[in-house]
Amino acid sequence: MSITTRAAVLRHSTDRQPFAESRPLAIEELALQGPGPGEVLLRIVAAGLCHSDLSVVNGDRPRPLPMVLGHEAAGIVEELGPGVIDVSVGDRVVCSYVPSCGHCADCAGGHPVRCAEAQAANREARLVTGRRPFNNASGAELHHHLGVSAFSEFTVVSPLSLVPVPDDVPLETAAVFGCAVLTGAGAVLNTAVVRPGEAVAVVGLGGVGISAVMAAALAGAHPVIAVDTVESKLESAKAVGATHGVLAGDEAVEQIRELTRGGVAVAIEAAGHPTALSTAYAATRVGGRVVITGLPHPRHEIGVPIASLVAEEKSILGSYMGSSVPRRDLPRLFDLYAAGLLPADALVTSRSVPLDDINAALDRLHSGAEVRQIITP
Structure with a gap:
């Protein structure tokens, strides 16, 4: 069974600016297949617009296209596929853009960001389950961005990409922990x-x-x-x-x-x-x-x-993703935020940016006028 979702789709990379005029990201209605075994349906509440997204748009980081973009996000679990026990319906979660298989040498050795299975899935723009659950009006598959594809009202992810968010952390702030905070803080605390x-x-x-x-x-x-x-x-x-x-x-x-x-x-x-x-x-x-x-x-x-x-x-x-172990490090970082020791709200320079304004938001990001804009699908 599938649902309909509005999403930002990149069909061709371009550096032609302003992006508000060239409009590389098209807002389309897509069919999203429901979660299969080992997958979760997620309602996106907040998605950060990151330079890594801009790098896919302008071609600096080539990715398979067409693609539903976005990799830094927080949301609510809406439905579980068969066999999922890691999360429950209604959970508030943040996405990690590098899932982990949990059993390879790197995962078992405490280096899940090096997981070969997860990196292959991200490189091939699919979920770790092998699926690409977004389809356009003609039924053709669209590629998945780093296991998340967050610039969409709904997405399907692996539960291995999800970490619970405490109730005292707003989801619009929690979103930036999945990439910006985890990567920057991890580079200091884990790598260096x-x-x-x-x-x-x-x-x-x-x-x-x-x-x-x-x-x-x-x-x-x-x-x-x-x-x-x-x-x-x-x-x-x-x-x-x-x-x-x-x-x-x-x-x-x-x-x-x-x-x-x-x-x-x-x-x-x-x-x-x-x-x-x-x-x-x-x-x-x-x-x-x-x-x-x-x-x-x-x-x-x-x-x-x-x-x-x-x-x-x-x-x-x-230092990839701050040499982090997301399920170990994110709870610690959330605690530091709640204690007032990690002022992550300072990263968010614009909140509640509509999905329809995402191309103009790319211009603001490129100009350096914004640090993190939170897209609200």
């Missing part, structure tokens, strides 16, 4: 394992970067230096824990080195751009750690001086 008193720089102040700033302050880092090309974002970062703001440019590295007497112990690259990585690497002291969270176009490669890497004993660490 920042220690109290270590100097930290965060390069790129989108949702992931601001989350990294919050986590660095929470971890007791000092100073916490925020770096971006947009001056207003430096002030936003200071409001959530950054001690200094540095405008990205030719003098940024020198300023960071002066502030820290030689460079930071940890630099978080959160912009997904080679220039940001160069800044992060150059601003790191001898023996420091550079953590890369941004996902640029696949053609981009790392260019670092090998002699410096060896002689200065620097480390370059990749």
Whole structure:
């Protein structure tokens, strides 16, 4: 049995702007097949618009098309497929965009974001069950985005993608925990394992970067230096824990080195751009750690001086989804939010954006005017 749902469909990638005029995302009525074995029907309450979505729209991150976009979301469980025992109808949940099989070596070893089965499903734009439950008017399948496809009134997901949300956390805020907070905070707390008193720089102040700033302050880092090309974002970062703001440019590295007497112990690259990585690497002291969270176009490669890497004993660490274990880390992060120690509401710069306005929202995201806009299907 299927239901009808309105959804944002990307049929062709384009970087032609403004997106409000080129309208790469079409709002369509689709048929959504009900949940099969090991699947859940989810009513989307809130979906964050992330740079990873923009990267699919403009072609920086090629994906199979046509696709129902959106991967950062929270909602209500509406129906269970056969065999589902992890969640119940009525549960408030947040989505993780990397499900896990639970039994491979990486999952069993505490690294579910490396799950080969889940990564294959995401790469092939299907659920881990193998299905693509969205169909257009002619009955053709549409691709699923990172196991979520959140820019839709309803979607079908694996329960392995879901984590319960406490009653005291608003779903419009909980949505950003599934990507921005988990990735940024995880890069600081899990990948870099920042220690109290270590100097930290965060390069790129989108949702992931601001989350990294919050986590660095929470971890007791000092100073916490925020770096971006947009001056207003430096002030936003200071409001959530950054001690200094540095405008990205030719003098940024020198300023960071002066502030820290030689460079930071940890630099978080959160912009997904080679220039940001160069800044992060150059601003790191001898023996420091550079953590890369941004996902640029696949053609981009790392260019670092090998002699410096060896002689200065620097480390370059990749951090996918903050090296997180969602079912372990998200409850902890929700508790920190409820205690007032992780001000994630600061990420949400626009709430209740209608699905019909999503192309204009892409323009605002691209311009740097917004950190996280919450789409309300």
